[in-house]
Every structure is written in structure tokens, then in C-alpha cells.
Amino acid sequence: MNVMPEPVLEITDVRKRYGDLAALGGVSLAVEAGVVFGLLGPNGAGKTTLLSIAAGLLRADSGTVKLFGKPFSRDTRELRHLVGMGTQDLSIYPDLTARENLRFFGKLYGLRSRALESRVDEVLGAVGLTDRANDRAGTFSGGMKRRLNLAAAVVHGPKLLFLDEPTAGVDPQSRNHIFEQVKALNAAGLTVIYTSHYMEEVQALCARIAILDGGTLRACDTLPNLLKRLDARVQIEVTNAPADFAQRLEAIPGVRRAEGNPSPQPPPLGGEGEHSRTTSHVPHALSSSEGSGSPSPPRGGGWGVGLPSAFSLVVDGVGPALAAVASLCASSGATLASATTTEPTLERVFLNLTGRALRD
Amino acid sequence: MPILTLAAKDLRLLLRDPRSAAILLLTPLLLILVLGLALGEGFGEKPDERLRISVVNLDKGLPPGVMFPKKSWSDVVIDDLSATQDIRLEIITDPAEAERLIARNRRAAVIVFGLEFSARMHASSFLSKGAPGTPDPVNPLGRDGVDFEQLDLKLLTDKTQPVSASVIEQVTQVTLLRVVIPWMIGKAFQRVGDPEFMEQVAGTLRKVKPIPAEVLADLDPIVQELLKTLTSDTEFAGIVLKEFTATKGSNFFKATEDAATIAKRTPEFRRAVHTAFAYPDITGIYEPPLLKRVGANIAFGEVLKPSVQRQVGPAVKAGVGEMFSNYDFEATTWDKLVKRTARAANTANRVEYRDTAGTGVLNRGALRYQILVPSYTVMFAFFLVLSVGWLFVAERKHGTLVRLRAAPLTRGQILMGKLLPCLFVSLAQGLFLLAAGRIIFGMTWGSRPELLLPLVACTSFAAVGLSVLVASVARTETQVAVYGTLVVLVLGGVSGSLMPRDLMPERMKSVSLVTPHAWALDAYAQLLASPTPDVSAVQLSCAALATFGAVFTLLAWWRMDLE
Numbered sequence: 037m038n039v040m041p042e043p044v045l046e047i048t049d050v051r052k053r054y055g056d057l058a059a060l061g062g063v064s065l066a067v068e069a070g071v072v073f074g075l076l077g078p079n080g081a082g083k084t085t086l087l088s089i090a091a092g093l094l095r096a097d098s099g100t101v102k103l104f105g106k107p108f109s110r111d112t113r114e115l116r117h118l119v120g121m122g123t124q125d126l127s128i129y130p131d132l133t134a135r136e137n138l139r140f141f142g143k144l145y146g147l148r149s150r151a152l153e154s155r156v157d158e159v160l161g162a163v164g165l166t167d168r169a170n171d172r173a174g175t176f177s178g179g180m181k182r183r184l185n186l187a188a189a190v191v192h193g194p195k196l197l198f199l200d201e202p203t204a205g206v207d208p209q210s211r212n213h214i215f216e217q218v219k220a221l222n223a224a225g226l227t228v229i230y231t232s233h234y235m236e237e238v239q240a241l242c243a244r245i246a247i248l249d250g251g252t253l254r255a256c257d258t259l260p261n262l263l264k265r266l267d268a269r270v271q272i273e274v275t276n277a278p279a280d281f282a283q284r285l286e287a288i289p290g291v292r293r294a295e296g297n298p299s300p301q302p303p304p305l306g307g308e309g310e311h312s313r314t315t316s317h318v319p320h321a322l323s324s325s326e327g328s329g330s331p332s333p334p335r336g337g338g339w340g341v342g343l344p345s346a347f348s349l350v351v352d353g354v355g356p357a358l359a360a361v362a363s364l365c366a367s368s369g370a371t372l373a374s375a376t377t378t379e380p381t382l383e384r385v386f387l388n389l390t391g392r393a394l395r396d
Numbered sequence: 397m398p399i400l401t402l403a404a405k406d407l408r409l410l411l412r413d414p415r416s417a418a419i420l421l422l423t424p425l426l427l428i429l430v431l432g433l434a435l436g437e438g439f440g441e442k443p444d445e446r447l448r449i450s451v452v453n454l455d456k457g458l459p460p461g462v463m464f465p466k467k468s469w470s471d472v473v474i475d476d477l478s479a480t481q482d483i484r485l486e487i488i489t490d491p492a493e494a495e496r497l498i499a500r501n502r503r504a505a506v507i508v509f510g511l512e513f514s515a516r517m518h519a520s521s522f523l524s525k526g527a528p529g530t531p532d533p534v535n536p537l538g539r540d541g542v543d544f545e546q547l548d549l550k551l552l553t554d555k556t557q558p559v560s561a562s563v564i565e566q567v568t569q570v571t572l573l574r575v576v577i578p579w580m581i582g583k584a585f586q587r588v589g590d591p592e593f594m595e596q597v598a599g600t601l602r603k604v605k606p607i608p609a610e611v612l613a614d615l616d617p618i619v620q621e622l623l624k625t626l627t628s629d630t631e632f633a634g635i636v637l638k639e640f641t642a643t644k645g646s647n648f649f650k651a652t653e654d655a656a657t658i659a660k661r662t663p664e665f666r667r668a669v670h671t672a673f674a675y676p677d678i679t680g681i682y683e684p685p686l687l688k689r690v691g692a693n694i695a696f697g698e699v700l701k702p703s704v705q706r707q708v709g710p711a712v713k714a715g716v717g718e719m720f721s722n723y724d725f726e727a728t729t730w731d732k733l734v735k736r737t738a739r740a741a742n743t744a745n746r747v748e749y750r751d752t753a754g755t756g757v758l759n760r761g762a763l764r765y766q767i768l769v770p771s772y773t774v775m776f777a778f779f780l781v782l783s784v785g786w787l788f789v790a791e792r793k794h795g796t797l798v799r800l801r802a803a804p805l806t807r808g809q810i811l812m813g814k815l816l817p818c819l820f821v822s823l824a825q826g827l828f829l830l831a832a833g834r835i836i837f838g839m840t841w842g843s844r845p846e847l848l849l850p851l852v853a854c855t856s857f858a859a860v861g862l863s864v865l866v867a868s869v870a871r872t873e874t875q876v877a878v879y880g881t882l883v884v885l886v887l888g889g890v891s892g893s894l895m896p897r898d899l900m901p902e903r904m905k906s907v908s909l910v911t912p913h914a915w916a917l918d919a920y921a922q923l924l925a926s927p928t929p930d931v932s933a934v935q936l937s938c939a940a941l942a943t944f945g946a947v948f949t950l951l952a953w954w955r956m957d958l959e
Contacts, residue, residue, distance in 0.1 A: 093801050116804040127795035131412050132405070143401040144803040190798065 042105060044069045044196050044227045045090060050099030052085055052251075059085040061251040062099070067196075067244075072222045072243030075231040076382075078390050079226060082251040084124060085230045087198050090229070105197070117145050120194030122230075124201045126185050127322050130174030134165050134184050137173055138191045145192030159187040162220070164213060179210025186214055190349060196227045203234060215241070233349040235383045243384070247265050259382065265378035267292075267387060270349040270357050273373040277345045281370060285347055288360040293350040400589050403820075407786060408823050416783040420825045428768045432837060435764050446484040449564055450506040450749065452494045452642040453487065454802025455513040457759050462518055462922050464728065469517035469575070470509035472696025475741035476730075477570045483567065496505035496551045504560030507568055510548030517547060520576055522584045537580075537617055542572040550852055574730045582728030589709030589715060591702070598705060602697025611685035611696065616673035621665055627662040678878055695705040748949035766840070767896050770920035773852075775824055775893035776829070777859040784818050784863035785876030792871065814867070822856035824914050842923045847934050849917050854941035868956040887911045897921065912944040 043066035052060040060082045067073045077083045088094040089099055095110045102108060103115045121127075128137050138156040147155060160166045163183035168176065173184055186202055199218065203211040213219065215237060222228050222241075230307060232238055239259060246256040255262060285294035351357035354377045365372045410416055441561055455470035463562040469746030474665040478485045488494045488506065497503040519526075521533035536546040544551060551568060553561035587593050626632050633655065658665075674685055700708065717725065724732050731738035750763070759765075800810055830848060833839035841848060866883060870876040887893075891913030892900050898921075900908065919937035922929040 091802055093798060113804045113806065119802065121799060121802040123795055123798050125795040125798075125800045128407065129405070129794060129796055131409050137407075138410070140401065140405045140797060141803070144398055144805065146804075170687065254584075 038362070041065055042069065043102075043105055045229070046100075046102040046105075047086070047090060048100045048102075050086070050089055050096045050101065050204060052094065052097050053081075058251050059087070059394070060096070063248070063251070063253050064099075065246050065256050067227060067255060069195075069227050070222070070225060071243045072218065072228040072230055072241045073228060074238040074245035075248065076235075076245060076250035076386055077231075081248045081390075083248055084200060085251075087200055087229065087231065091119055091198050092116060093121075117192060118195045120189040120197040122186055122189040122197060122199035124204065125213075126181050127183050128173045128181060128188055131172060133172050134160060135169040135171050135174075137184060138187055141188045142191045155191060155193065159191050162217060177207075179206040179213075182206045182210055182214060183217075186217060190221060190226070194226070196229070196308075197221065199228060199230045201231075201232050203237065205230065207344065215220060217265050235381070235386065239382045247386060247389050253348045254389040261289040262382065262385045263380040266384050267354065268354050268357075268380060269378040270285045270351055270354060270361065271376040271378075272347050272349070272361060273375075274345055275371045275373055277347075278368050280367065281345070281364075282347060284350055284368060285361065286363055288357065288364065290352040290356050290360070291349050292352065294350045296345060310351060334379060398803075399809050399812045399816065402800075402805075402810065403816035406814060407817035407820060409790075410783060410817060411785075413783070415786075416821075417783060419779050420776060420821065421828060422674055423827055424772040425781075425836070428765070428772050428833070428837065431768055432759055432762065432764055433770075446482045447487055447567065448484045448503075448746070449567060450486040450488055450494065450503050451477075452489070452506060452508040454511050455493065455509040456511045456515070459518055469514040473509070473571055473575050474746070476739070477567070478742050478745040480567070480571070480741035480745075483745060485746045486749050487746060493749070493751070494552060498554045498587045501554050501556050502550075504557035505564040506552040507564075508550040510550065512548040517549075517576070517579065520547070520580050522580055523587075523763065528710055532764035536572075536576055541569040542576055543571075544568075546573070547576075563906050578730045578733040579728045581725055581733065581937045585713070585716075585725035588725075589711070591705060591709065594700065594705030594709040595702075598697045598700035600697065601700055602695040604696035605745070606651065606688060606693065607691035607694045607696050607699075609685060609691060612687045612691050615675050616670055617878060619673065620670055623662070623666050623669065627659065628668075633659060762838075765833060765837040766924045767863065768840050769829060770917060771893045771896075773826055773829040773833075774855060774891075774916045774920065775840050775888045777826055777855050777916075778862060778887060778913065779819055779880075780822050780825075780859050781863040781866045781880040781883055782876060783821070784814065785862070785867040785870050785880050786873060787814065787818075788864075788867035789876055793873075807956060808953060811864060811949075811956060815864055815949065818860045818863060819856055821851060822859050826852035827854055840924070842925075842929060843927060844923055844929050844931070844934075847923055847929070847931065850938050851916065851923065851934065851941075852936065854938040854945070855912070855916040857939040857945035858916070858948065859945075861945035861952065862912070865948045865953040865955065868952040887913055890914075893919055908936060909940075912941050915940040915944075 046181070047066070048064045049061050049062045050059070050060055063082070063086055065295040075083050075086070089096045090099075090103075090108075092108055092112060092115075100107060104118060105114075106115060132140065132304060135156060138159060142152045142155060157166070160169050165180060165184060165187065165188055168180065173181060174186065182202065182205075186199075189197060189283070190201070191225070200217070203214050206214070217248070218228060218230065218241060228241075230238065230241060242259065244256070244258055245259065245262060247254045248263075282294050282296040285291055288294075289378050324326050349361070351358060358377065360377060361375070362372060364370075397655040451474060453470050453474065455468045457468040458465075474485065474487075477483055488497070491508060492510065494503070494506040498506060516534050516536070520529055520536050522535070523533045524535075526533050534546055537540050538546070549572075551561075551565055553565070555561075589743070637651055637655045640646055640654050641648050643651070646654075660747065672690075722735065724735055727733040729738070791800065805813075830839075830852070834841060862883065866879050867876070870879050891897075891908045891911040892905070893913050897905060897908070897917050899912070904913075915937040919934045919941075922934050922937075
């Protein structure tokens, strides 16, 4: 029997208004221990407000927050040592050295003497700042400051870490370092709530993802389940296709739907940001044109013998479906002229849920 | 413990902020230096319209055994000067300093009582000659009044200030006359009618010989009365009879007969005497006239026998006194001479000279620093508003306030964590400026330097309280600069930090007590400018400053919005 792990953070119907603006309109979610929990949303979606309330920085107008099973609010002091705050903006003293910064924040959480020094050294090493430990933070590059900011968030050894866009505006090296550090921290048992505009980061890091928009929770699920919200599509052009080719395609296991298109240039499936792949002169050689969203032009013939015909398939999985289509073409005397695949991505899911309108 | 952690961090940041060091330490020093060089000697002194008379008193005092006037004559003169309204008497102890002041045109005139002033005053007399064995009398009265030199008194004058010097000289003349004249008249009048005086008169009259006839004529009524009374007296008759009887060749009967004859013929005798006295030239037969011949062997002064002198002397003195009854010529002081109430010496008009100009290029030790240093110490204590404000704003700007809010800290702990290092910095600033004032500008710490510590502490508390209040309201560096500068300058101006509080109208001084600055400045004035500070006033100021600090801090705690 599966025992659901107790959530380290449980947010129930949290609401917050700033004047006439409803920043949060009743958000509920739970974060289980040991996961990296992604929190996505366009600018102004309410992510930072939600994190601030969850971290005890802001008071919610209504709703409850439970941290490790205990009520937690802005006035609660005793659970704060369990929480680390990786802020969106830098939160370090530029006139203190990296070591002084970490010592200070460690002391605020009760670390003292050797334990403090040991922990500071450990964290400095983890973020790659040992060599610059005694330099003032104000002299650091943007990436170094970001790493120090992360170090300051975890120096006291929290159990739950809020990371609000920790890689914003840093170079790829620092970004990768932070990314790896978060993975390491999570591997060490730290629960992480991670917000970012970099979908690939969230997709790669987060076991569970919440998408917030307009102050309301649009989705909260595992990545596979979120991806399932969008179809995987395969578009093919076939010459010498038999008349019942569409029915034959639909009969392939894993193909949920197949439609023949008399037009040699069927309308594209998906759009900007979709992950598409076009294959020509197949079945055995695949070529791709990512992002075009358009199938290759027909190679001759029409609807019937000698003319390329276009088919659109909704499939469970792109890979197995393509193999089966190639096999069908071979067995039915048809020639696969080109194939275009469109797989669901987190970004597609995100845009699908939040729309394409600009938010800033 | 978190408070100390926060405090240590902020203290470190403050110490690393050159901007704060420049504002809090260097700027006030620079301003004090510039103003110390630029301001005149009188800065810090309440404007005094009274005439300043500077005095150097070297007088040795009264000669031994002399009881009057119970103090040195120079003190009598000084008391008289100080009793004069609108005169401020400045006592200079060092004659060389007096000469320097004159040479540097800092005083128009200085009165110098010489060593012998009292002795000369004591010897002052209308007499031209003293008694044997006594020094010659001094006559201090000259053509223009009192001859200073005769009294061993000098008036040092600055030739570049003739008008002021002349005014001071005239005041000195009048005062000396008030002292010298009664002393000399009193002494002289005491001599009138005394035996020596009468003997001197008698001696003079003895030279008048013969006794003038008219004097004898004028004596006729007296002689007649004497004769009448004498001859009618039975005792006199007995004396006559006895005398006649004792005369050789006489007997009792003959004596009785002669006495009876004389008694019988006495009226005619008296008339004859009267005729001789009253009508000395009646016959015109004899030369010289009768009365002249009668008085030819008698000197006028012989009339003034010692018994007569004893009778006449006091009567003469009383007669003169009665004739000039509005005055007491026996008095030796002005008030008694003119029979008026004595003028009381006003010690408040008398001050010890202090060199308020200072020395050297910096005018070290000048009085102005007793005002400037505390003024700018107080004013710049409140410039802490800027440093504290920037400290608070920096927490927001650097995003670290979020971390503080996320940490297990209360709002009070965060506030206290900010307040403590600022208090430390403010204390260090106050002590630094007072020490610099002493070391660099030669300022004194007054007679109760230990009271400066609580005053600095209470001022710092008030300043820090106001600083955190402003910091709790301002959210940007610009706001801090605007609010801070406005608060500091307005409060500084209202309180009297920018100019001496003594120059402010009384009403404004009262109004200015709404500022903590004013309380601090009043306490500093007590401790640094008053030779005998009023400790209770200093305590009251400290209490007021502590109250300001507490109220400001509470308001800051209430206003502070960490979100």
C-alpha cells in the first residue's frame, strides 16, 4: 500500500489583494518532502506573492499555510530556521565579504563558532566561491553574486528552500553551476520550490509543477501528466497510398486518430514554440526542420495513385507511431515522402494554459 | 543575541562607509575650524551695552594698623565702579596682559592700581604738612580733578581709541572724586576745633598785639556784667574786706570803711569803665587813645587760653556743622558726606578677565569654541539621520531586508539591531568632537567634565531615536537625503545650533525647547560656559533628551514597515 508522504508545505485557499488587484485568488497546493517543486507563471501571475506568503514574509488576506504540518504565517518565528529564501533579487550586503555575508546570515539563524565556520566553508565551496571568500560581494560578477545569494539562502541548513528565479540574468556557466547545486541540494534531501522562466530548467528539475496565472492555479501535476494535456501529432506525406490508407493508419496501435487531407499542404499543427520534426524521403532516412511547423511539399501525385497525399495522426507516442507508419507504407506499397512530428512540451502546456497575451 | 549580530553587522557597514565618516566626523570639524577662524572675539558672548572698564589691581592694601576703610582703597574704588549702573568691570590679574590688550587695541583703557594706592589714599589730606614722624600728606587733587600719579594709579590708554579712553578716564575721575573727596574732607573736618587746631588758632592770634581797641570796646558789656555781678555778690564783699584787712597798715575798721566806700561807689566805677571802653576817643587828649594803651601789652591770642580753646573748638565745629546741615563733613565716605543711602557694590557687574580671543593661528582656547564645538557636536549628532536612513534604505536596496524578514527575528529585534550600532557611532562621534575640541581648538571641558558623558549619551539617544524615525518613514536614498537634511537644518536653526542661543529672543528660546537640540545646547552651555554649572539644569536636560529618544524610538517602531 502506498503511503502518501506528508507535505512539507500545504497551502489552502490563500488569497491576497493589493488594493483593487487580486494578486492571489484562492490558491491551494501541497509540496511533498524531498521534491523539487516548480512554480511557473507569467510575470504578475502571483508567484512571488505566493512564495512570500509561504515563506512568512507576507500576511495572506485569508487561507492557511502549513509548514511541516504546523500553521505558519508572518508572525510565526519558530519554524523559520527550516526555511531558506533564495530571492529573485540579490539579497546580500555588497560591502561585506562573501564570508562575512554568510557568517551574518548563519548567525541570524543561531549558528555559532565552529559549526558556523564549518558550514560557511562548506557552502562557499559548494557555490565555488572559496577563492573569493574574503572579497567584498560588491566586487563580484553577476553570476558570483547569484551563487552567493544561493549560499546565503542555505547557509543555515534549511529543510525547505524557496528559489525565486535563481538563474535570472547570469551567464551559462553560473547558471549551470546553480542548476547543478540545486540538484545536489535536492539530492541531499532538501525540498525546493523553484520558480523560473526557463522552462527547460523546470522541466529538467521539477518532479511536480504548478502553473499560476492571474492569481489562480491553472494546473498542478507531475510533468508527464502536464504533457498529456496536449496531443502528440505526426503528419506524413505519402505517394501511392491506397484509398483506405487513413483507416489503416487509424488501426495502428497508439494512433488515436488519423485523417487524410486532400490538400498536398495540410495546415500546420501547433505553432510557435511547438516541437516539430519533418522527415523526407522516408521511411528510413529522417530529416528535421524544427520549428517550421510545415510539412515538406508533396513529391508528386494527388489523392490517389502517383500523387502525394497528406495524413495527420494523433498518437500516444511519436516514436512507436512513426515506426508503425513506415511499416504500413512498406506493406501497402505506398511511399513515405515526408513526416513531421509535433510533441507536447512544458512550454506548449504553459502557453496553452496561460495564453499568448503579453503580461508586462 | 540576534540583536548583537545585527548590530555588529551594521556597525561594520557604518565603519566601512566613508560617506558617514565624512559627514559625522570631518564636516563638523571643518565647520568649527572655518568658523573659529572667521568669527570675531565677541562671538558667543551676549551683547553687552554696558561700558567695560578693565582694572588691574596691584594695591598692597592699607598700611599696618590702619583700620579704615577695612579694605584696600582700591577695593573701595572698584566697589564704587561696580555699583555704577551700566558699567561692567573686568578684573585683569596680569599687568602684562593689560598692556598687551592695549597694544593690540583690544581695550581702550585699563586702570592700574599701583602697589602704593592704599597708602597714598590713606595719606591724602588737605594738610600741607603732616604731624611729626608721619609721612608727608598727599594732595591728590589737581587741575583736572584727581591727579592719578599722586595716588599711584595709572590709566593705560589705547591712542587709537581716544574717545572710549576719554570716557573711561572721566568715569575713573568721578569715581575717584567720590572716594577721595569725602575721605579728605572728613579727615580735615575732624581737625576743626581739636586742641591742636585751637592752639594753632591761638598761636596765630597771639601775634595780634596789642589787642585791637574795638575788641576791648566790644568786651564792655561783658566787663560791665562781670563787674556788676561781682560787686553785688556778698562773698566778693567778704573777699574785699578780708583783702583790705590783711593789707599792711590797715585795720578792720579802716578796711570796713574802705570796702563800704568802694561798694558805695561801684556804680560810678562801672560807668567810668563803661565810658572808657565805649568811648575810647572821648577826650582825644591822649595819644594813643585809651583803649589802645590799655591793650598795648595784651596779645589777642592770649584770650584763647586752653580752657577757652576747649570750649570754643567743639562749638566752632558744631556751628559749622549746623550751618552746613545737609552734609556731614566728618564723614569719610561719599554716602555719609551727602547723607544718602550707600550704593551697594554689585558683584554681578564684576567679571574676571578671560582671554576669549585664543592664541595661535587657530585661536586656540578662544571662547567661541566653547560655543561652536557643542553646537556642531549637537547638530551633527542629528546628521546621523542620514547615515541611519541610508542604512535602512540600503537594506531595501540590497534586498537584504527580505532575508531579515525571513529570518527568525522580530520587528523589535531588527529595530534594536539598527539602533545599537547607531548609538555607538553617535557616542563615538560626540566624544570624538569634544576631544577634538579640546585637543585641536583648546576648548575646556568645564568644571564638571564627568557630566559631559551622560549628556553625550542622552543626546546620542535622542539623535538615534530621531534617525530611526526618519529611516522608518523614508524608503529611498533621495527621501532620506531630503527628509534628513530638512529635519537636521530646520531643527538646528530653530534650536540655536547655527547661532548662539544667547542671541535668540527669550520667546524663541522657549519655543526652541520643542527640539532636543535646544535641551542639549542648554546643558552644554551649563557645563562648558558656566564656571559653576547648575547640575539640576543639566539633569533636566538629560531627562528631556532621553524622553525625546524614547518617544522617537517608539514612533519609529510603530511606523516601521518592513514589507
